[in-house]
Amino acid sequence: MKIVVDAMGTDDHPAPDVAGAVLAAQAFDETMILVGARSKIQQELDKHDTTGLSIEIVHADDSITMADKPHEVLRGKPQSSMHVGIQLVKNGEADAFVTCGNTGAALAVSMFQLKRIAGVKRPAITAVGELGGHLITVVDVGANTDTRIEWLQQFAMMGNLYSERVLGVKNPRVGLLSNGTEDTKGDVLVREAHPVFETMSFKFAGNVEPKDLFTGNVDVIVTDGYVGNIMLKTYEGTMSALGNILRRELQSDWRSKLGALLLRPYLRKTIRLMDPTQYGGAPLLGVNGVVIIAHGGSTAEVIKNAIGQAKRAVEADVINIIKDGLTTNTAGEGEA
Amino acid sequence: MKIVVDAMGTDDHPAPDVAGAVLAAQAFDETMILVGARSKIQQELDKHDTTGLSIEIVHADDSITMADKPHEVLRGKPQSSMHVGIQLVKNGEADAFVTCGNTGAALAVSMFQLKRIAGVKRPAITAVGELGGHLITVVDVGANTDTRIEWLQQFAMMGNLYSERVLGVKNPRVGLLSNGTEDTKGDVLVREAHPVFETMSFKFAGNVEPKDLFTGNVDVIVTDGYVGNIMLKTYEGTMSALGNILRRELQSDWRSKLGALLLRPYLRKTIRLMDPTQYGGAPLLGVNGVVIIAHGGSTAEVIKNAIGQAKRAVEADVINIIKDGLTTNTAGEGEA
Secondary structure, eight states: OEEEEETTOSTTTTHHHHHHHHHHHHHHOOEEEEEEOHHHHHHHHTTSOOTTOOEEEEEOSBOOOTTSOHHHHHHHOTTBHHHHHHHHHHTTSOSEEEEOSOHHHHHHHHHHHHOBOTTOSSOEEEEEEEETTEEEEEEOSSSOSSOOHHHHHHHHHHHHHIIIIISOOSSOEEEEEOSSSSTTOSOHHHHHHHHHHHTSSSEEEEEEOTTHHHHOSOSEEEOOHHHHHHHHHHHHHHHHHHHHHHHHHHTSSHHHHHHHHHHHHHHHHHHHHTOGGGGOOEEEETBSSEEEEOOTTOOHHHHHHHHHHHHHHHHTTHHHHHHHHHHHHOOOOOOO | OEEEEETTOSTTTTHHHHHHHHHHHHHHOOEEEEEEOHHHHHHHHTTSOOTTOOEEEEEOSBOOOTTSOHHHHHHHOTTBHHHHHHHHHHTTSOSEEEEOSOHHHHHHHHHHHHOBOTTOSSOEEEEEEEETTEEEEEEOSSSOSSOOHHHHHHHHHHHHHIIIIISOOSSOEEEEEOSSSSTTOSOHHHHHHHHHHHTSSSEEEEEEOTTHHHHOSOSEEEOOHHHHHHHHHHHHHHHHHHHHHHHHHHTSSHHHHHHHHHHHHHHHHHHHHTOGGGGOOEEEETBSSEEEEOOTTOOHHHHHHHHHHHHHHHHTTHHHHHHHHHHHHOOOOOOO
16 A cells, blocks of 8 residues: 655644654555655655665655645645645555645645545545544534535535444444534524434434533534534634643642643643544545545654554545445435 | 522522622622522521621522423423513513523523513624633624524624623724634635624624634624534533543542642632633623523632623613614614
8 A cells, every 4th residue: 555645744844744654654564655845855764764664755846835725726836745645646656645734725636636536515524533532523624614414414424434434433323513412403504404314324313512522422423514613623722722821830830840740641641532633634535535634733643643544544445435325325416 | 789690590509599699799789689489598598697788589489490491481481580580670670680590591581571672683692701811702602593694793793892891891803703714714604794894883803713712812702603602512512521531630649649739729720711601601682681691500609700790781781882882883673
């Protein structure tokens, strides 16, 4: 298996990206293709012992920044590491693409080059992580706004298949994100989707609330991408604000510093249990190729995990599973 | 001033509710009217020294539970403490109503008895709190779903007036909740509201993200009630999950227990800085009377703060301010 890693993805690229690929090559014994500025990548690679590892470099002249607008990079940066890397997947020269770069751009370039899986109305950014010890899949967290019910049905179907076949969750419980658990709760989309979800082939657990990210009550949470994105960003914003205040408080005097020293391993474990990014990356479901997007601030370890997720997705043959799932689960093939 | 306190509101009623009213009577030197089961209230009151305080009891036969459906209590429990208490405000026998009970029921009973302020299309539950040292007002956090742009305009106007005139924020900066700060971000409601907000009389700060709950970049965040509710519940769910894990970790062995002992004041301060409920209650803006809703798990101190907020709202004459604001800010008076 060959996995393309965008070497120009993270905020501190290419160091963490290259280090992550090296870790992954060691851990998974697969070929890594690093895409980006060849000389910079080589310079980073030289810092690692790559003896016996299968790591290739494919040069790309350009790279996409976090400030780039997704619709501008499509034709504006045709030689970006994302374009070149995803093209390798499209051409069958590689099996998956992993990036820590601009999410909107990764979505746009993936859609432009790989297209959708036949029958998929909309791709979905699928947050996958372990929270409080439970594996949770949330779909969609930002690819779409103003979601239609047929799209939401497909998100549910794709999320269910991903949870079961890639993550190995047995008979996943699929919940519909709402502002209350009663059947009548929700905005108009959720209220209309509820009875439709009752008729679908997955195990529908009814409406769930944001706290179910952490409770383990469900394995998959389905939501409009706008609402899912607000949920994700509220979670991230809360954790970040809390972390800032706590760090400041723990540095205030000798007593707090001593306490912090004693508690370091326990605080680390707490953060790990609350940090879904450790699991590594968000699959972009619905495009015709395995694409995994991870945070711009990812460490080498997180990137290794994202590459691990790409490997599992390829091994599970997720593209064909979704293709088959769509054929058996939904009737319509029309464009939305 | 007379403030009605629902004695049957909290999960542990009437103890915290009564204790909160006693604290408020001491702190604010105003008359408190406790509404609910007279004998139970009297029994609680007897535990406090109420010498020199002005505290009355008004009996109500019934009370509303958290499990009650808002539409069922309207006529199903006409003798509930909410009905009786809000009726006192309607009759002019009291100036404000404060409850820690069922939010949906409080909204329904308020709307049923007090009606809307003339011209208000929809009431809004307005979360008010201090987060990371900044006063923040979020409107709407749950009264409405499938919000129309005219409602959202009024939420912004009411939130702005509340922040300025009741909370004392000078020239509040009003942000529109979105999934990104760019003008083009948002769902269809937000994208359409953005240019309209540019033309309104408040200080529009553009699109903001959930993290701006904590940054102090804006003073008021305006959102559809469904999305606002998801944001609020994600915040609460994250804090709760984190607290659960942290409490468990800090009890794991002698080292963690010692560290926790040392860090107790710093952790308490951190939690206080992250806990908007300390500020006390969410005003229900747009109904024709001052109604403040607080958490079912509120402590006496939080209830005292909620009563303090009711007092400030009455003193600021918030109902007439909103009435005047509507006349000058919006043209339409029609029902939505």
